[in-house]
């Protein structure tokens with residue numbers, strides 16, 4: 001089983017090129033099958049989740065042509081199967097975006113029910129509520145969602161919960177419904193806007209993405225397009241907190257600073273100097289970080305996908321901090337691992353109280369999920385001594401060339417798969 005081995009104590013210094021947004025790309029790849037023309041998508045992140053989504057799309061008969069690591073051509077003409085097997089859903093929940101895409105285009109789809117995951121139960125009731133509001137018959141039968149409609153009819157829908165997934169999934173189906181759909185209490189994340197822009201580049205008529213109300217005029221068909229995915233604000237924020245936690249000086253390149261406002265605001269709160277450029281942000285941490293209070297919220301609030309990263313920084317800060325996780329019910333598991341590195345933390349329900357310590361000490365830890373895994377690597381880079389991170393397959397799902405990018409800015413981190421590799425690394429860094 002592969003692991004990361006890390007020697008902490010060196011400040012991270014340098015520039016990091018940020019890739020395309022995984023969570024925008026997953027939805028856009030699903031939406032790409034909604035036309036029978038060929039669609040070209042670039043700035044895709046080369047990560048496991050994207051590869052699984054491409055397998056799912058070609059698995060139902062679409063043509064998928066890899067131009068290079070970050071560029072793909074998709075043509076949905078050959079789709080012969082409207083059934084997305086459990087294997088794909090088990091690997092990535094986001095393959096449920098094919099439900100909205102296939103229902104929009106073919107007025108029928110079968111998708112295996114996604115289970116929960118490491119960060120919570122993650123129901124999909126709002127997705128189903130949206131499809132039913134558009135006139136689809138939606139049944140759950142033997143672990144499958146079966147959705148079909150004679151016609152999808154525009155509707156006026158108010159989501160009970162602000163949900164990225166349901167906003168995107170229902171928006172895709174509504175894009176090819178008859179008439180106008182108004183969706184309220186929607187998610188406003190940059191990747192929701194990216195999917196709306198992508199669909200509009202294919203001839204859809206979607207207005208208001210990024211605000212509380214999205215208005216969609218259904219169209220009969222969608223056409224070819226060439227599209228570039230927005231930069232990944234969560235990958236960018238992860239490296240920005242790595243700079244903060246290691247008292248480094250890191251510039252993230254190819255970003256949209258506006259998407260990072262909540263993250264930048266918290267980095268300033270904890271004592272970092274942050275400089276914004278047109279498509280780059282520089283983070284400098286000259287001294288020990290300060291404590292703060294943070295609550296995760298839907299965009300433009302502080303992102304839940306950046307919660308573990310700030311948790312690591314606050315574990316090393318001066319004073320007492322609190323984190324309130326308001327989006328997912330089980331996203332504090334990494335704090336148990338952090339405590340094994342010397343952090344002083346108390347979790348009560350959806351809140352964690354963190355007493356900052358001067359130093360963390362390296363230990364063997366396990367990545368509980370994608371973002372927490374990346375955060376534990378940051379902890380290892382800031383700690384004294386050697387840290388070994390298990391279950392790094394989670395990290396590779398969403399971060400392209402993670403250890404290489406960290407090494408390029410001075411991080412002492414390697415991917416190992418044997419005791420021999422570990423000994424070699426220990427000798428090299430001792």
Ligand code: EPZ
Nearest residue numbers: 023094122123124125126127161163164165166305327328
């Ligand atoms: C997306 O998940 C992201 N995943 C998550 O990122 C991210 O944490 C999350 O949005 C919030 O920003 C992808 O985009 C692939 P939600 P999603 O629907 O769409 C509740 C990562 O690390 N809810 O916005 O599943 C739900 O339980 C991943 O890249 C319902 O109650 O999140 C949660 O409490 C982790 N009913 C809240 O809404 C529903 O039908 C937000 O979930 C749907 C959601």
